[in-house]
Structure formats: C-alpha cells, structure tokens
Amino acid sequence: MTKHLLTIKDLDSWYGQMQVLHEVKMHIDKGEIVSIIGPNGAGKSTILKNIFGLIEKRKGKIFFDGKNIIKSKPENLTKLGITYVPQGRSVFPNLTVQENLEMGGFIRKDDLSEDIESVYKKFPGLKERKDQKAGLLSGGEQQMVAIGRALMLKPKLLLLDEPSLGLSPQMKALIFEKLIEVNKDGVAMVIVEQNAKMSLNISDRAYVLELGKNKMHGKGKDMLRNKDVAKLYLGGG
C-alpha cells in the first residue's frame, strides 16, 4: 500500500446517525489525476472532506505517503502536502487577490514572492486584479484564485470539489486546461465533478460512486466510452 500516494481502505463515514460512505476504497498515485463522479448526494464531497480530515465520525484507514492519516487534522495534512479547494467560490471575499494568495502561503516561513509570481504567470488576468477584493471577481477568476491559493502550499495532492461548477463552457475549458498545467508540475489531483465529461477527459483514472459505495473504476478514457457511464453521467453523450 505504500507505493500509492494516497490509499483509502474501507472508509465508513457518518453525518450524525446517517451513514454516508460504505467501505469506500480508492487510491491515487503520484502525479495522477483521478476523478470521482456520481449522482447528487452520492458522497463525492464527503470523500474529499474525509481525506482532508474534516469529518469526525468515521472508520477505516487513509494512508498518505505510507502514513495513516485517519486521525490527522487539516492543519497537519497541509504540512504533509495535501490541500483542498472546497466546493463553491472558496476565496476570502473581503481580502484582495494578492492577500488571498499570501494567505495561501501563510504557514510557510520562506519568501512567497516567487511563488505568487508563478501563480500570476499561470493564471494571467489575476495580476491586473491583484488589489481588487476577490469577492468582486467573476466566478472563473475566483476559482483561479482559490486554486492559486492552494498552490501556494506546494501540495503533492490537490483535492478539488467541483472546480467548474457554475462556470461558462469557455471558462470550464480554461480551468481544466490550467489543471493539466498544474498537474504537469507534478501535483496529483482528485477532482470531484458532476458534469463528468471534461473531468474524465483529463483524468488518468476515475471512480464512480453511488449511494456512498464504489460502483465502478477504470481509466478515464475508458469511462468516457463506457455505455452505462455515458447514459448516467454524461448527459446522453
């Protein structure tokens, strides 16, 4: 199990009395992009929250770099190299773009300026708006700030919850293009998406989740061609 970057073993997870995940298993290798797809309420977001230590009531094992992190808190996981971009526009709306990025590297002791520059290079358009409040940017720009902020921690694993939610088709395409670029720098990713086409397209592998259970698992491109997947999750495509 140590050969994978992340391994989830038989994960059960509850909200109050309601069990939401049932013996979920998955793994992510170094540098991989892995998608989790499935219908509303399947538990996709809950898996990401579990990886990031946000869920208290749970059972099972999660290994990261060979270490069991089932008891770890978010602040420790960021130190190990996991970061999380939550669902929705997850910027600090009253902080400027620049301040958002600085906050991203808040726990680092070293100089941030170089990495902030490289975020601006990766997401052109943000630099001109660096002194604007992030809450005033467009949805796509906010998503780029959120991703840029996560990159400030130089993660090994980036967890993305519906990064294209509510964006225009062009903006969606742009975000996924950027994610490929980030991945080329060696950052592994777990992407949760309801609208799965684009996400499967850029994924090495994908898991289909249904009612909190593993339903299917395979290569991203194979999933795109799979008839069941197409019927259920790709809008007839």
Next chain:
Amino acid sequence: MLEFFASNYALNLLILICIYVILSVSLNLIIGYSGMLNLGHAAFFGIGAYASALLALAGYPYWICFIAAVFFAGLGGAMIAYPSLKLRGDYLAIATLGFGEIARAVMKNWVSLTRGPLGLPGIPKISFFGLTLTTKFQFFIFALIIAILVVLFVSKIVKSPFGRVLRAIREDEIAAQAIGKNIKKYKVIVVITGAACAGIAGSLFAHHITFIDPTTFTLMETILIVCMVVLGGVASIRGSVIGATILVLLPEPLRFLGLPTSMAAALRVMIYAALLILLMIYKPNGIFGEWRFRHAKSKEAL
C-alpha cells in the same frame, strides 16, 4: 466650558465612555473580526466587576483585584469557547445568551458570596503604589489610560498576521482550514482575550460606581454593547469607539426632561431600538464597518 468638563457630571460620563469603549472594542474583536455572534458579553463584564469588588472588599490591593478581574472573566471566556467551536451563527448566539443568563443567576443566587440582589456596596477606591484615586478627575485619567491601552492592544491584534487569519476564518472557515490554520486555537484565543478585556471594564465599573448588583449585567446590557459595535461598524475599532461614545451620550438629554426614572429607562430602550432600525435601513454596515452578518453558507455546515 472647561468648568463643564471638570464637573462631576461630565467626568462621570467620560468615565462611562472609557468603560464602554473597552466593552465594545473587545466585543468587536469577537463578533466583528472573528464572526462569532457572542451574546454573553455582559457576563464577562459582570464577572470582572464581581471579582474585583469582592477582593477589594476583602482588603486586597487593587492590582490583585485587577488581575483577578482579567483572570476570572477570561476563565468565563474559556467556558464559552467550547460551544464557540461547535456552534455557529444563531445557535452560538443562543448558547452564549444562555451563558450570560446563567452567570447572572449565579450572581443573584450565590448569596453567601455575592449578597445576591442586595448587591455589593462600598467598593473601595482604587489605589496602587501608595497612590489613591480620590477625585473623579484622577479616576477618569486612569480609566482613559486603561481604555487607550485596550484599544491599542486590540488594534494591534487585528492588524497582525493573527488578525488576518481571524478575518480569513470569519469569511470562510473551511478555506481557512485549507490554508493550514488550526481555527479552533484561534477562536479560543479570541474569545478568552475579548472576555478578559470585558473583565477589565468590569473592574473599572465596580470601583467607579462603588456599588454593583446583578441587575447591571443583563441581556439588555449585552444588547447595548452589541448596538455600539453595530452602530460604529462591525470590524472597525474606530467605529466601536465612536459607537460607544454616541450611545453613552445619546440618552443624556432625557435627564433634563425631568421624567420619572421608570419612564426614562423605557424611553432610552426605545431610542436605542429606533436608532438600530434606522441604521439597518440606511447604513447596514454601521458608520465605519467593512462587513456585516449574513446567513452562513450552507456548505459551511459540517
């Protein structure tokens, strides 16, 4: 003019302004900068007042009374810090409101310690290092210095990197965790610090009025402090100073109408209420505010 400011009447008001500046600035640290809707602030104020008064009446020097006020109010803060971690928004407001009521019930019913509704009369004058604050003017200078120190202290906190993380937590708790901050630690520190500052105000109040009883530290008092914060502007230190000043002075003209006390009190509450309503309509961010409460995003519920 000078004579007016030297009069006991004016000095009393100025001292009260200092006390309420401390209360509103410290509450703003909790509510405005950290986004925790705390409705128990009068309890910390009261705990500080009782701690200071009881020790002073037992003959302890003032500096010990002062430290005790800070310590016990901070301890009260630690007690509500726990629900502050678990609850948010309206639920936190109700929990802290409950804490305030419990604290008041203790003040009222622990008769052997607090004399209950009879209150504590004859609280001695402040003296330290052989210096006794005998005149109102001396007391005012002392209160002013303490208020300035508290304002500087809180300003320093909110401008520091620590304060920036507080704002981040207020804006999005999950995102604040995503950048690697232990948000629980921050919340606990803020609640304890704000409560301890309210304890300072309590100590000043007890030794200024020289008589305290549980009726001062009610929910009404908390609401008054919340009004000061909201009027001046949530997350604005300058706003809290001005909000406290305005609301201490606002009801004063009523005194000269010669109304019976019961009526004057009711009228005061009505003025506060009217002011708040006007504020919500015309200036929902307060005079200097940068932020206002809105409904928590559903994704924040965990």
